[in-house]
Amino acid sequence: MIKTAVPLLLFWIVNIALAVFMYTNGHTDYESFEELFWFAVSFTLFFIITKEVVNKLLRVALLVYSVGLLLDIFDSFIGNTNLPILGLDTSLKNLGFLLISVGFYRMIKEKRKDVYKLKAEVERRRQLEQQMRYEANHDSMTGVGSRKACFEGLQAHKFAGLWLLYLDVDNFKQVNDTYGHHVGDKVLISFTQNMQQYFGLSHCFRIGGDEFIAYVDCELPNLDEIRSALLNGLLEYNINVSIGQVMVDPAKQADLLIHEADKQMYGDKKGKSLRSSSRG
Template sequence: MIHDERKLVEKLNFEIDKRKKLEEKLSYEANHDHLTKLGNRKSCFENFENITKTLPFLLYFDLDNFKIANDKFGHKTGDKVLVDIAQSMCDSFGQNNCFRLGGDEFIAFSKAYPQDIELLRRTLLEPILEFGVGISIGVAKAEDGLTPDEIMHLADENMYKDKAHKIIRHQSRT
C-alpha cells in the first residue's frame, strides 16, 4: 500500500511539474514577440512604471524603408533584419529593457539620454547596412504626472521629427 501511495505521489509531482512548465511557456509566449524574443507591447505596458523608476528615458525606434527591403529581399530577409535590430538593441540596452511594439517599431529604456544619437543609429544599423534600412529615433523622459501612453506619444512624436529631418537632409538641392 505504501509503495502504491509513493507511486501516486511521484505521478502527481510529475504532473505538477509538467503543468508549471506549461504555465511558464504560456506566460512567456503571451509576453514576448515570437520572432525577436523581445518583450511585446503587453509586456512593455505592464512593466513600464517599474522600468522607468531606474531607466527614465524611453527611446522609440522605427525602421525606415523596411517595407521596401522586405519586398526587395523577401520576408525571410525581412525577418532577419528585425532579429538583427532586436539583437543590436539588446546589446546596447539589455534584453529586459527592449520591446517590439509590432511591425518595425521598437522601444528601449535607458538610464540617460543618449549622448550621440547618430552613433547610436550607426551602431544599431551596423548588422543590416546591406539592406538599405534606416532607423528613426525619438526620445522622451518619463516625468512625474505623465502616463505611459503620454510618454510613448512624446517619444513617437520626436521619432517622427527625426524621420522628417533625415528626409530634409537627404533631399537633393536644386
C-alpha cells in the same frame, strides 16, 4: 454513511449481546471475550474497506483473519471436538495478518505512484505556466520584450528616470519587397540583437512590426551613436532608424509617454526625409 452505520451498529449489538450471554452463563475465559472483540473489530474493518477501499487483496486478508478469529470463538464454545477446520484458526489468523501486511504495502506503493504522478503533473503545469508567461512577455520571433511587457514595466515605474527611445526601421518594406519576408525577418532579428548588445535585453521591446522601444540610462542619448550601433551589419539593406526620445516621468501615463516619443520619432523621420530631398 447511514447505510454503513446501521448494519455495523446491529453487528456490534449482537456481539455485545453474545458477550453478555457468555458471561451470564458462566463463561469467564478472558481469551474468549478477547477473541470476540477482535473478531468484531476485524469484521468492522472488512465491512468498511469493502465499501470504501478498492483493494481486493486487503478485503480478502481481513476476511481470512476474521474467519480465523471466528473459528477461535467456535472452538471456545464447542470445546473438545475433533473438527479439523477448528485447527486452522491460528493458521488463518497468521495468513490473514500476512496478507494484510502485503495489502497495505501494495497500497503504499500505489499511493507513491499517485504522488509521483501528481508531482510530475504539478511540475508540467509549472513549466507550462512559465512558458505561457514567457510567451506573453516576449516577442516570439526576436526574443525581446513584448508590447504587453513594455506597458506593464512603464505602469510599474520600472523605467522611471530613464530615456524612452521609440525606434522605427525606415525603408523596411522595401527589404521585404526586394529580398522576401524571410530576409526581412532576419534583418529584424539582427536589428534586435544589436539592440540587446547596446541597451541590454531587459530594456528592449518590440511593439509592432518594425517598431521598437528601448530604455537607456544616460544624461542625453547620442542618437548618431545609437543609429550606428543598431544598423551594424545592416547597411547593405539601405535601411535607417528614426528615433523619438522622451524622459520617463512616473507621473505620466504609459500611453502618453509612448505617444510623445512616437510624435518625436515621426519628426525625426520627416527631418531625415527633408534632408535627403534637399541633397537631391
